[in-house]
Amino acid sequence: MPFGIIESLDHEARGITRQEGKAIFVEGGLPGELVEYASFRKKPNYELAHLVSIARPSTNRVEPRCPHFGICGGCAMQHMDASAQVAAKQRVLENSLWHIGRIRPDTILPPIQGSPWGYRHRARLAVRKVPSKGGMLIGFHERRSSYVANMETCAVLPPHVSALLGPMRELIGALTIAERLPQVEISVGERCTAVVLRILEPLSENDEVLIRQFADHHRVVIYLQPKGPGSVCRFHPLPGPRLSYTLPEFDLELDFLPTDFTQVNHAVNRVLVRRALRLLDPKPGERVADMFCGLGNFTLPIARSGAQVLGVEGSAGLVERGRASAVANGLAANVEFAVANLFECSAESIAALGRFDKMLIDPPRDGAVELIKSLGANGPKRVVYVSCDPATLSRDAAVMVAVNKYRFVAAGVVNMFPHTAHVESVAVFERP
Secondary structure, eight states: OOEEEOOEEOTTSOEEEEETTEEEEEETOOTTOEEEEEEEEEOSSEEEEEEEEEEEOOTTBOOOSOTTBTTBSSOSOTTBOHHHHHHHHHHHHHHHHHHHHOOOOSEEOOOBOOOSSSOOOEEEEEEEEEGGGTEEEEEOBBTTSSSBOOOSOOTTSOHHHHTTHHHHHHHHHHSTTGGGOOEEEEEEOSSOEEEEEEOSSOOOHHHHHHHHHHHHHHTOEEEEESSSGGGOEEEEOSSSOOOEEEEGGGTEEEEOOTTSOOOSOHHHHHHHHHHHHHHHOOOTTOEEEEETOTTTTTHHHHHHTTOEEEEEESOHHHHHHHHHHHHHTTOGGGEEEEEOOTTSOOHHHHHTTOOOSEEEEOOOTTOOHHHHHTOOTTOOSEEEEEESOHHHHHHHHHHHHHTSOOEEEEEEEEOSSTTSSOOEEEEEEEOO
16 A cells, blocks of 8 residues: 655645645545555545555644544544644635635734633534444434444533433433434533424324433423424423523623524634624724624624624524524614625625625625625725635635725634634735
8 A cells, every 4th residue: 555745634634645746635644644545536636545554643643532533523633633733724724815815814813712622512413223233323423424423422512411422312212203303403502501302203292201301300401393493492491591602701691592503612702702803893983794693693792892783694583583682682772683695695785784884794604705796895994704614715805805905904713613624714804
C-alpha cells in the first residue's frame, strides 16, 4: 500500500496528500504525518482513502475521548488537539475566501471558542431496532452510512444528556410503537431539558404511562411530534419550566420550541453575540436590520443597545416567538419583525423595508447572495455577516467587495462545533 505526507485538511477534515499531482483524501490523517493508506474510491482527479498506519505521527495527534469515534459520524476531529482544530478551521476559512472569492480580509479576528466537551445542547438522534446488535439503537448515524451508531455515551453531549442514552433505549424498547419511533430530538434549555419523540403511530395508554414515568424520574420534559416540526406539542409535564436560553450580558431570556433553530453551543453563542455586537456597534438613534433573524438571537441584543431594529425572517413561527420575547424582555418599543423570503428578494423589496445604518446577516448554509445583490448603492455603511459555511461566505463576500464596493474589514472563525469539520465564522464589511 502507498505512503504519503499529509499536507493539510480539507473541508471535511480529511487529510490531503498527493501522488503525481492527484489529490488523495485520507480519512484520519493529520497535517505533517507520513501515513500508509488504502484507497476505497478512485476517480480521475482524486481518490478517497482509509488510513492504514502512521509512520510518522503529528505532534497534534491525541487519543480520542469517545469510544465510538471512527464509527459514529457525529465527530471527525477528536484525534486532533483542540487548539490545532481551531487553527485548521481558520486555514479552511482563509483558503476558501481566497480560492473561491479571490479576496482576503484586512484583519484576521481572534477565534471564538469554548469548551470542546459537553457543549452540544441540541441533537437529533436516530432510533432503530436491530436485534443482531442487542435491540434498540439510539445515536448519530455511522460515518458514510445510514446505519445508527450503537452509542452508549457521547462526550460532546452535556453529561446529563449522555446519561439518558441508555434509559431512552430501554424506554423506547418497551413501547408498543418501538418500531414506529424513528427519531429523538434533544434540546437543552436554561430551565429544563426537552426530549422530542417523533412518533408515526399513536401511543397506547401503557406507552403514555411509561413515558410520564420516564419524564418524572429523569426530570425532563417530553414533547411528541406526530408529523412535521410544526406538529410538536408538549406532552408531560404540561405545567412546568419554560424551554428557554439566556444571554446574560444583555439581560435577555428567549423562549423557543424544541424543534426551533437555536445554536447548539450556548457558551460559544454568547461570545459570538458579544463579538457581533461589538463589530456592528449599534447606537441609539440608528436603524439596524437583522436579516435571517430567527428567534431574535441578535435582534434583541441590538435593541438592548438603544438602536431601532427590524428583524426579518422567513418562518412566521420564529417571528411570532421573537415578537413574544421582545415583549417579555421589555424591548417591544425598539423592535419590529417582518416575515419575508430573503432567498427571493430584490432591490425593490429590500428598499421597501426602508434605509438602514447597519445590518447583520445570519443566513443558513445557502448564504445570502440575493440579499447582498439587492443592497445596491444605498446599502448600510456597515455589515456584519455571521456564516455557517465558508464557501457561501466566500461567494457572498466577493459580491460585497466587487459589486457593492464594500471594504472587507475582518473575518475569523467561530468554533461552534468542536471535533467536527463544521466551520462557522463572522465577517465585517464597511463602505469606504
